[in-house]
Amino acid sequence: xxxxxxxxxxxxxxxxxxxxxxxxxxxxxxxxxxxxxxxxxxxxxxxxxxxxxxxxxxxxxxxxxxxxxxxxxxxxxxxxxxxxxxxxxxxxxxxxxxxxxxxxxxxxxxxxxxxxxxxxxxxxxxxxxxxxxxxxxxxxxxxxxxxxxxxxxxxxxxxxxxxxxxxxxxxxxxx
Numbered sequence: 001x002x003x004x005x006x007x008x009x010x011x012x013x014x015x016x017x018x019x020x021x022x023x024x025x026x027x028x029x030x031x032x033x034x035x036x037x038x039x040x041x042x043x044x045x046x047x048x049x050x051x052x053x054x055x056x057x058x059x060x061x062x063x064x065x066x067x068x069x070x071x072x073x074x075x076x077x078x079x080x081x082x083x084x085x086x087x088x089x090x091x092x093x094x095x096x097x098x099x100x101x102x103x104x105x106x107x108x109x110x111x112x113x114x115x116x117x118x119x120x121x122x123x124x125x126x127x128x129x130x131x132x133x134x135x136x137x138x139x140x141x142x143x144x145x146x147x148x149x150x151x152x153x154x155x156x157x158x159x160x161x162x163x164x165x166x167x168x169x170x171x172x173x174x175x
Contacts, residue, residue, distance in 0.1 A: 020113045025144045028085060028105040031151045038154075042166060055166070056112055059146045062169040064121050077129050080137050080145045084152040112143070 035055055043050045067076060085105075092099045119139060126137050153159035 019116050021116055021119050022111055022113050023119075023140055023143055024109060024111050025140055025147070026107050026109050027144060027148060029108045030105060031148055032108050032110065034151050034155070035147070038162065038166070042163065045163075046167070052110070053112055056143060056147060057114075058166060058169050059150055060114075060118070060122065060143065062172075063142075063146055064118075064125070065172075067125050073129060073132050076125065077133050077135060079149065080129070080142060081135065082145070082149070084145075084148045 032052070035052060039050050039052060039055050042048075089100045089102045092101065122139055122142055126139065126142060130136055150159065150162070154162045159165065
């Protein structure tokens with residue numbers, strides 16, 4: 001099947017070598033679990049190998065393409081600095097008593113390898129944002145934000161066509 005070539009195409013990005021950098025990101029476990037479910041679903045539906053690394057790489061490549069084709073640094077900055085993970089406590093009140101529930105999300109560390117030439121494209125975008133807005137964003141934060149924003153938009157219903165979107169960018173990046 002067409003999607004069986006995914007593994008071959010993406011695996012070249014994921015092998016450890018001196019031409020690769022390891023990016024460590026820390027995310028809420030719920031985000032990782034939801035993403036694993038999405039990846040498993042796509043693997044079964046398309047009868048191909050699709051894992052978290054494939055997912056992240058596709059989001060990243062689509063981000064780079066979008067930044068090049070639709071030049072809007074202010075929008076990129078907003079996207080990369082938006083706080084999707086609201087850690088404020090939830091306050092429930094009946095008018096007389098208040099109950100405060102603190103976030104109990106557990107976090108998980110995830111490592112992914114990027115080819116240095118691919119990572120340099122993201123670094124150029126981040127360097128441009130620093131020059132324009134004097135805001136430093138690390139490459140790790142870039143990857144975290146791409147991942148969390150996708151899942152957040154999916155959870156809130158903004159990204160109802162998440163699977164179609166992933167399939168579309170998958171096809172675009174294979175051909």
